[in-house]
Amino acid sequence: MKSFLHLMAAALFLGLLAGQSVRAETYDLVITGGRVVDPETGLDAVRNLGIKGGKIAVVSKQALSGVRTIDATGRVVSPGFIDMHAHGQDILAARVQALDGVTTALDLEAGMLPVKDFYSRAAAEGRPINYGASVNWANARIATFLETEPVADLAWFLAAFKNPVWQAEVATPEQLEKIKRLVAQGLDEGGLGVGMLLGYAPGSGYKEYFEITKLAAARGVPTYTHARFLSMLEPNSSFQGMSEIVAASAGSGAHTHISHLNSISLRDIPVIGGLIENAQRQGLRVTTEAYPYGAGSTGIGAAMFRGDRWRERIGGIDASSFDVGGKRLTEDELAHLKAEKPATTTVVHFFEETDPEDAALLDQSVLFPGGVIASDGMDWRLNGKPIPQDTWPLPEAAWSHPRSAGTYARFLRKYVREQQSVSLLEAIRRVSFGPAKILQDAVPQMKAKGRIQAGADADIVVFDLLEVSDQATYAKPAQPSKGFDYVIVNGVVLVDGGAVDTGVLPGQPVRNSLK
Numbered sequence: 001m002k003s004f005l006h007l008m009a010a011a012l013f014l015g016l017l018a019g020q021s022v023r024a025e026t027y028d029l030v031i032t033g034g035r036v037v038d039p040e041t042g043l044d045a046v047r048n049l050g051i052k053g054g055k056i057a058v059v060s061k062q063a064l065s066g067v068r069t070i071d072a073t074g075r076v077v078s079p080g081f082i083d084m085h086a087h088g089q090d091i092l093a094a095r096v097q098a099l100d101g102v103t104t105a106l107d108l109e110a111g112m113l114p115v116k117d118f119y120s121r122a123a124a125e126g127r128p129i130n131y132g133a134s135v136n137w138a139n140a141r142i143a144t145f146l147e148t149e150p151v152a153d154l155a156w157f158l159a160a161f162k163n164p165v166w167q168a169e170v171a172t173p174e175q176l177e178k179i180k181r182l183v184a185q186g187l188d189e190g191g192l193g194v195g196m197l198l199g200y201a202p203g204s205g206y207k208e209y210f211e212i213t214k215l216a217a218a219r220g221v222p223t224y225t226h227a228r229f230l231s232m233l234e235p236n237s238s239f240q241g242m243s244e245i246v247a248a249s250a251g252s253g254a255h256t257h258i259s260h261l262n263s264i265s266l267r268d269i270p271v272i273g274g275l276i277e278n279a280q281r282q283g284l285r286v287t288t289e290a291y292p293y294g295a296g297s298t299g300i301g302a303a304m305f306r307g308d309r310w311r312e313r314i315g316g317i318d319a320s321s322f323d324v325g326g327k328r329l330t331e332d333e334l335a336h337l338k339a340e341k342p343a344t345t346t347v348v349h350f351f352e353e354t355d356p357e358d359a360a361l362l363d364q365s366v367l368f369p370g371g372v373i374a375s376d377g378m379d380w381r382l383n384g385k386p387i388p389q390d391t392w393p394l395p396e397a398a399w400s401h402p403r404s405a406g407t408y409a410r411f412l413r414k415y416v417r418e419q420q421s422v423s424l425l426e427a428i429r430r431v432s433f434g435p436a437k438i439l440q441d442a443v444p445q446m447k448a449k450g451r452i453q454a455g456a457d458a459d460i461v462v463f464d465l466l467e468v469s470d471q472a473t474y475a476k477p478a479q480p481s482k483g484f485d486y487v488i489v490n491g492v493v494l495v496d497g498g499a500v501d502t503g504v505l506p507g508q509p510v511r512n513s514l515k
Contacts, residue, residue: 027052027066028491034072034462038079038452039429049077051458054491058454068493070486072462076424079432079450080459080489081408084224084289084439085109085259085374087154088404089118090389093379094128094507095500099480100470101408101431102375103459103489104130104449106510108224109259109376111195112152113139115186119509121152125389127507128500129489130459132443134195134224135186137212140179141166141201150182154379155386158343161301168203168303176208180215190511192443193221193257198228198241199264202303210248217254221442221512222285224257227264230304231313238264242272246279246286255285257438260376262365263296263350266315269364277369287438289374290365292411294351294358295474297378297401300324300334301342315350323347325384325399326475345378347401347474366411367421372434373411377404380478392502398478406470409481413469424465445510462486 027050036047036059043059050058050066058064080103088097089107097105111134112118122131136150139157143150145166150156160166171179183194194216198209209228216223227241234240242258242265249256258264258276265272279286300322304310311317319334324346329337337344351358366373380387380398387398394405403410408431415421422430436450448457461484468483487495492506 025050025057025065027057027064028068029458029488029493030064030066030069031072031077031460031462032064032069034075034077036077036452037425037428039425039433040451041453042425043452044425047077049452049460051488051491054458056452056454056456056458056460059452070462075462075464075485077452078428078461078463079452079456080104080461080487081431082106082435082450083375083377083407084257084372084435085376088377088379088400089122089131089133090379091125091128091505092387092389092391092394093377093404094131095392095502096380096394096405096480097375097377098129098487098489098494098500099484100406101461101463101481101484101487102129103461103487104132104510106131106192107133107195108192108257109195109226110138110154110157110197111136111186111191111224113143113150113182113186114152115189115191118152119190119511123509126505128494128505129507130510131507132192132510134193135183135191136195136197137179137183138195138197138200140182141171141204143182144171144175144178145169155343158299161299161342164303167201170203170205171208176211179208180211183212183215184219187219187221187512190509190513192439192510192512194223196223196225199226199230199304200302202228202236206244209244210251213248213254213256214252217252222255222257222438223248224259226259230264230266232266232268232315233309233313237268238266239268239272239275242275246275246284249279249284249286255287255442258286258288260290260296260374261288261368261371262290262362265365266350267361269361273364273368280370288368288371290368290371291374291376291403291407292362292366292414293401293403293407294353294362295323295347295349295401297345297347297376297403299342300337300344300346305338317348317350321349323349323474345381363421366415371430372438373407373430374435375403375407377401377407380404392500394478394480396478400477402470402472402474402477405472405477405479406481409468409483410470412465417465443510443512445513458488458491460486460488
């Protein structure tokens with residue numbers, strides 16, 4: 001009995017010492033009293049966080065002491081949101097995304113080439129949030145077919161629409177070898193997999209896509225694919241394009257990720273969804289993403305808007321479905337821009353969100369089982385020209401797709417608060433841990449993101465679920481989201497009390513370290 005009492009006293013004493021050591025530690029930053037949500041462990045409870053050296057040091061029920069303390073009472077404390085599909089890779093676009101809860105923005109569907117140029121430029125300029133890119137297969141194709149050097153810039157890619165030979169022709173064996181060498185070089189330089197813009201080069205060979213997929217499988221990285229076709233009609237339908245992605249995964253063993261399931265599936269999402277779910281049940285590594293809008297955005301001269309019956313293929317859209325700078329086009333304006341200014345960025349309304357049937361189809365894509373949310377956000381323009389990236393605040397007349405500003409607030413507002421279609425825990429999985437898990441086998445850095453756990457990167461969002469809301473509209477997209485009170489990147493407070501601190505650039509590169 002005496003020994004038992006001695007053991008109990010010792011245990012109590014050690015417990016008190018442990019509690020004192022937690023309380024005695026002074027952290028760089030403490031977040032107290034918030035509803036902490038960690039999708040990996042299922043934690044959804046009031047906790048306190050201690051942050052030190054850019055990492056979460058402790059998640060505790062006990063009071064903590066810090067150099068600075070943020071009171072998160074009544075608010076959600078979540079892992080920072082991870083956007084797998086962010087084309088706006090500059091300081092301005094990143095600040096707007098930070099106000100939407102994003103702490104890591106990766107350009108994976110398109111990617112960059114040369115990859116080293118992208119990372120070098122971003123590091124030299126600094127970034128508010130974490131950044132990274134895949135290897136841009138389309139850039140490799142353009143460089144090969146046009147016999148030029150690739151440029152890691154979206155404007156360079158869009159300018160290539162004027163010479164569509166790279167979109168329409170099958171590569172010779174020599175050309176394919178050069179394309180593969182460029183892709184492999186991009187992976188050596190840190191590319192996070194291979195971005196496959198098949199929809200922009202639908203005339204490229206099926207064997208070429210499979211060869212690149214096999215290359216990705218051999219290197220242990222995913223492909224991120226914009227399906228080859230955008231069509232309700234067969235042959236060359238969206239279903240056929242999605243089947244190609246699934247078949248490539250089955251035949252190569254690669255992890256294939258489907259970009260924007262919503263806009264590519266159109267009204268065939270029920271049959272396409274069934275195809276993907278069955279493939280996943282059979283063990284194929286096929287993953288999906290979607291954004292919560294019924295309109296997409298691309299260059300007006302893209303291949304999907306050319307050829308016979310392209311309107312019927314996409315679902316009967318007409319010129320008024322195209323929005324440039326907040327204005328719906330006439331038939332004459334559409335024809336002129338396609339012929340003379342094919343690089344013009346346009347918003348294309350493929351679903352009318354006020355129509356109940358269209359809204360239900362959109363919801364099916366956004367809430368696809370196991371899927372994640374990604375913005376497909378773009379850069380910002382004023383009077384048709386890029387806005388200097390050091391501009392702040394965002395000019396009221398700036399233009400982009402509203403998803404560039406409001407994707408994540410819109411998802412939380414619509415699907416969690418209003419429709420209650422998903423739980424908060426599941427919603428946070430779709431915007432943080434889900435993307436991290438998709439990427440982490442190929443990109444070990446991601447094992448420390450998307451989590452609220454000791455040792456994880458201190459990428460954290462503090463928001464009011466009752467207030468969080470997207471403000472960006474198609475008519476006035478330059479309206480950042482509200483309700484995200486604090487956004488912390490690598491332990492640095494970037495959004496402080498709902499305002500961006502332009503004096504800090506705490507973003508770090510995310511790179512593939514596999515060889």
